Amino acid sequence: MFDVVVVGAGPAGSMAAKTAAERGLNVLLVEKRQEIGTPVRCAEGISKDSLSRFVEIDKKWIAAEVVGAKIYAPDMTEVVMAEEMAGNEVGFVLERKIFDRHLARIAAKAGAEVYVKTTALGFERTDNGLRVKLRRLGENWEVETKLLIGADGVESRIGREAGIIKTLRPSEIESCAQYLMSGIDIDENYTYFYLGNELAPGGYAWIFPKGEKSANVGIGVLPSMAKMPAKYYLDRFIEKVGIKGKIVEFVAGAVPVYGEISTAVADNIMLCGDAAYHSDPITGGGIANALSAGYHAGLVAAEAIMAKDYSASFLKRYDGLWKSDFGERLRRNKKLQEFFLKLDDSTLNSLARSIAVKKIEEMSVQAIVAELLKTNPNLIELLREFFT
Numbered sequence: 001m002f003d004v005v006v007v008g009a010g011p012a013g014s015m016a017a018k019t020a021a022e023r024g025l026n027v028l029l030v031e032k033r034q035e036i037g038t039p040v041r042c043a044e045g046i047s048k049d050s051l052s053r054f055v056e057i058d059k060k061w062i063a064a065e066v067v068g069a070k071i072y073a074p075d076m077t078e079v080v081m082a083e084e085m086a087g088n089e090v091g092f093v094l095e096r097k098i099f100d101r102h103l104a105r106i107a108a109k110a111g112a113e114v115y116v117k118t119t120a121l122g123f124e125r126t127d128n129g130l131r132v133k134l135r136r137l138g139e140n141w142e143v144e145t146k147l148l149i150g151a152d153g154v155e156s157r158i159g160r161e162a163g164i165i166k167t168l169r170p171s172e173i174e175s176c177a178q179y180l181m182s183g184i185d186i187d188e189n190y191t192y193f194y195l196g197n198e199l200a201p202g203g204y205a206w207i208f209p210k211g212e213k214s215a216n217v218g219i220g221v222l223p224s225m226a227k228m229p230a231k232y233y234l235d236r237f238i239e240k241v242g243i244k245g246k247i248v249e250f251v252a253g254a255v256p257v258y259g260e261i262s263t264a265v266a267d268n269i270m271l272c273g274d275a276a277y278h279s280d281p282i283t284g285g286g287i288a289n290a291l292s293a294g295y296h297a298g299l300v301a302a303e304a305i306m307a308k309d310y311s312a313s314f315l316k317r318y319d320g321l322w323k324s325d326f327g328e329r330l331r332r333n334k335k336l337q338e339f340f341l342k343l344d345d346s347t348l349n350s351l352a353r354s355i356a357v358k359k360i361e362e363m364s365v366q367a368i369v370a371e372l373l374k375t376n377p378n379l380i381e382l383l384r385e386f387f388t
């Protein structure tokens with residue numbers, strides 16, 4: 001009998017397990033993969049601030065530090081966002097193979113049991129809580145728990161079985177393909193983003209440096225807008241931009257771009273990270289929100305155990321915490337994503353040209369939108385219509 005079973009040892013699950021275990025709870029963290037952190041389905045970019053809120057930064061899992069981002073319109077007009085003036089590095093490209101393992105290790109150090117090669121198959125309700133069905137190293141297993149935290153990623157089995165989320169529609173998920181490439185010749189102080197309906201329908205392509213001339217080169221497309229699989233667009237992008245280098249790894253994956261769900265809880269259950277569609281609808285970035293949601297879920301688990309109340313109405317305080325942290329950003333960026341999806345390539349070109357000469361000294365979607373509004377006041381009316 002556990003106080004909490006956490007399914008999935010990604011950033012959300014490990015952070016939830018660590019936070020709950022630190023508060024004295026009896027925690028089991030299960031991960032279906034044999035090795036935590038591999039394969040890496042991520043471009044691994046995160047801002048320094050959002051990372052240092054939750055973990056002490058350790059150079060062991062930082063592959064590269066960047067000072068800014070370069071964004072390219074379909075006609076290759078360049079917009080530079082750089083915070084060199086504001087301080088040192090502003091963003092990191094992680095080595096998630098090491099980072100995810102580090103998080104699971106600190107969860108274990110805090111007292112959580114960590115079982116790899118253990119898949120959660122489902123759960124059933126009992127008089128005292130839940131019975132979770134597991135398959136561990138080829139054998140079926142059952143454990144009892146008061147609380148279950150679903151941190152099992154974008155296709156969360158726990159979330160669907162609990163009736164909290166439904167299968168995403170093709171317009172609510174980015175389909176991604178990514179190569180790790182070596183021998184790439186870029187300025188490693190920047191991350192690179194490439195926009196365009198033809199280049200990446202409903203998404204964008206990226207190059208994130210990983211040091212020593214290697215980089216994650218990837219693309220995300222919306223299946224509702226793309227006619228071909230993501231890998232097709234990735235290969236075309238590499239050819240178009242003329243990226244030279246050797247492919248040493250390939251991964252395909254998906255990111256929810258849903259926006260904010262109304263609740264991430266049911267009786268005895270909380271969802272966090274991609275399982276609760278917590279990733280950003282514009283950038284697809286989800287590591288920071290996964291860490292934050294995992295932390296809040298761990299806190300509320302401890303409060304629930306203390307109060308002996310595992311009802312959805314008690315667990316709703318978890319909704320309150322993640323929503324006040326990043327719920328508004330999810331709502332706003334979903335609207336902005338829908339707005340930007342309506343712009344054709346020539347409009348994207350002229351918007352980029354209008355701000356190409358400006359120096360944007362903050363690396364955020366908000367900073368870009370603020371600069372666009374300053375330079376193109378006619379956008380205010382369009383956005384207002386969109387937001388009301």
Ligand SMILES: Cc1cc2nc3c(=O)[nH]c(=O)nc-3n(C[C@H](O)[C@H](O)[C@H](O)COP(=O)(O)OP(=O)(O)OC[C@H]3O[C@@H](n4cnc5c(N)ncnc54)[C@H](O)[C@@H]3O)c2cc1C
Pocket residue numbers: 007008009010011012013030031032033037041042043044045046118119120121151152153154157176177178218252253254255272273274275279284285286287288290
């Ligand atoms: C190509 C790509 C590029 C991306 N780039 C970035 C980026 O640059 N920056 C950024 O912030 N975000 C990025 N993201 C998103 C980011 O990877 C996710 O938002 C983040 O990993 C979410 O963390 P999580 O803990 O919620 O889920 P995950 O990291 O997906 O972890 C879920 C874990 O649950 C395990 N699991 C699933 N089902 C079960 C089960 N039944 N039993 C046991 N274990 C189970 C999985 O094996 C996995 O380890 C990218 C995503 C993709 C696909």
